[in-house]
Amino acid sequence: MKKYYYWIILAALIIVLILLPKPLIVSPTVSTIITVLLGLALAGVLVLTLRGHMIGRRTVFLFIGVSLTLPFFMNYRMPIKVSPEVQTLYDAIAKLPPGSKVLAAFDYDPPSAPELQPQAEAFMAFAFKHNLKVIIMGLWPQGPQQADMAVTKVLQEPEIRAKNLRYGVDYVNLGFQSGNEFVIQRMGTSFSGMFPRDIYNTDYDKIPLLNGVENFSNIDFVFNLSSGQPGTVEWVQIAVDRYGVKLGAGNTAVQAPSVYPYLSSRRLTGLAGGMTGAAEFEQATKEIGKANTYILSQSFSHMVVIAFIIIGNAALFVGYRKSKQKGA
């Protein structure tokens, strides 16, 4: 296909998306028709491949773009089963008695927000509804800002707004501190040594929630949202191994596999991995949010990737057949 055709298609898509009335949710029938059309298009690509016309990467990109975008306009809801790792995480948080102090470590930045922000919002909503006291901090500079966005959003909910939660009494944001894993180590001795003031420059001693909170021994649970380093691995190696902290985590899909060893050795109490983990966590906490919408996009894109893997193998076998024929 000529190069400029792709630009034309892309421009048309953008114009259509801008001009369409919002929010635009099509009926289930139309959603099914769109899904079937997408399936037929993929089948068409498979047929073309079997006939010897190899597709380029731009075709793959086009299909991925379409499969990620279209579900936002569809009216599908798939049942989501909560996996054992997420159930363990939820059970650990649900068991905390009202008044328990939870340290929420936000160790991610905006690019990871699609996967981790829904987990953050579900956790904050659950914590506020169950009267848990939340102490927010971050080892990544943008982490506390992401936390602030989650808290601001969650405080708008009618049930939580009715509780009249107060900053400094029910939750506090200590902000970011540089030093990576050394920060965790020093928090084992003294929180105030690492965070002498909160994000609004109030002295640690003047914050009511932090009265009597010296270090990890005054914390009942640590919930870490992480997308890289420093992150869950450092929290396990220092906070759990050295200070015996109870730790649950939410990770991006890329990082989650490397954290599974800590889950199976029970150093980590539960793990919500990626968008799927976020959707499951929302299900478990009954705080249905964006992840339950995004998971449909992920489902579609996974199916498209699987289809292209099949198409790729078809191309491989076509290649084998051609070389055999040439050899013969």
Add this chain to the structure above:
Amino acid sequence: MKREIPLIITFVAGVAFVLQYFIPHYPFNRFENIFSDWFSIVGAFAIWLGALSLMKLCLLNISKKSSDWPISLLIIVSFLAIVIAGAIDGFHGLNNVPATSFRDPGTNFDWLYQKVYTPLSSTMFAILAFFVASASYRAFRARNTAATLLLFSAFFVMIGRVPVGDYLSGWLPERMQLSHWANWLMAFPNTAGQRAVMIGIALGTVSTSLRIILGIERSHLEG
């Protein structure tokens, strides 16, 4: 002495770090904090080296009108824009009572962060979705037994980790459902592989660190 001094410093610092891990008594308990503070301070000053090098390279490209000089111009403009925005907000914030930071919501710096930097970062991260698809299309081919096993693992994990997997296999007993297979693959083969790689990396790190501390490995100092 140009080679000996770095080796001596490396040896002393390395041994000190190893000792502080095992000896909690003063003064060994202070080593880690002291060294990490020093590293942060040195790293903070070293940023200037990098920034000046970047500016020098960009100005050279612009002056020579090399092929990518507009990009170099864009780098300089972006760099100055964010520095100047932060500086203006910083000075303005100092005059407020109480003083506010250049990063506070409503400042120009925050606007640039929220409306320019964040969407750009998120876009780059989002590109991964497309690249994963094209890499999968190219890589997951049943060329041999190992590649076929990889292909089937990828299939089960991808389909089992989304609700579609349960939707398609919900009628089967729980142990036969796709999500169960995906969870099993993540919990057992994946974990075993991750542990093996982690043990190998840890041992490699110990060996390399020992070579560096003892001065056996010097290529990073002398090429």
Add this chain to the structure above:
Amino acid sequence: MDRLKALLFLTSVIILLCLPAFSQTDAPTRLVGDAKPAIESPAGPPSVEAKDTKNDDGSAIDVSWQLSPDDQRLVTKYQVLRSKSSTGPFEVAGETTKGQHTYTDNGVKVGESYFYKIAAVYEIKSTDSTSVTGKGESQVIGPIKPIAQWFNMRRLNVLIWLLVTCAAILFYIMQAKSGKELYVRKIAGIDAVDDAIGRATEMGRKVFFVPGIQDMDDVATIAAITILGRVARICATNETMLDVPVSRSLVMVTARESVREAYGKVGRPDAFKEDQVHYVTDDQFGYAAAIDGMVMRDKPAAMFYMGGFFAEALILAETGNNAGAIQIAGTNQPAQIPFFVAACDYTLIGEELFAASAYLEREPRLLGSLKGQDFAKGLFLLAIFLLLILAMFGYNWVSIMDVS
């Protein structure tokens, strides 16, 4: 009669209106203004114990207590009270929620004596932010003196494993120095380095070396700089253009020196240009975007990704693949290895990155350290296997592998 009925009716209404006044519960309620009724105090914890925290620097004392008999009924929290004398004054060292019976006090100084008591607290908060508390205290115990230990016994197993590994490495280094031939298996990725640079030389295109996004405190970056030295020597010999975009200023300084030395070693110091090794940005995706741009414009023939990489790994590798470069990657991040395997021609998995310098130089001491590392890995495998067998028979000695 009518009057009687009216009186009865009125009386019934009054009684009905007064009924809520008779249905007060004992549950804690919000108090309004100054109304502060007498409050019940829970019983104090029957026993308290305090001892020096083991394996620390003398800055902590472990306090434990038996739960108050009123723990479930009345207690809202426990306060750990500390003083330097048995008669006080006591200050609050920390608090725990009800149901908890241990606390580590990290606010003590080594060598000084302390006395402790535990207060079981029942607290009611009023609407004007004041609170009313009832306290039941335990007996005072002490004096307890925190002591700094000279060795952390919990890390004894790590020390043993470390000494065994170091001994193995040193033994094999001595063996190699004595002239013994040490076999190292073929590592395809490292063997391909020379071919990759040769390809770039023939095509007259650049070689890109990306040393990861970690700083010099990461061993993988040091390993990457070691390989960079070797790559720079080959590029200098072949007169191939080498470009090294880096993400950290300290890495830029070190890499520059390494490349300069490499060019000098092969007699081409004039060919070295400082701008070959240049800083881009600390930001992860800014770095990936910059390198992608350079790759798409310059179309290098060979790309090396060595060091610590994260999410940008696949972005870089796919872009390099689109540009038609031969790609060799090695990282210590297990999560990124699959992406490199999928997108690159050769991948150094795990410790192969750290073996690269020894493999390339073939120096006896370096090869000896490789063998020592493998010996230690063999011991680990043996230990895992033995512990697995023991665990199958019910002997759980996994704690000997526990680290804290």
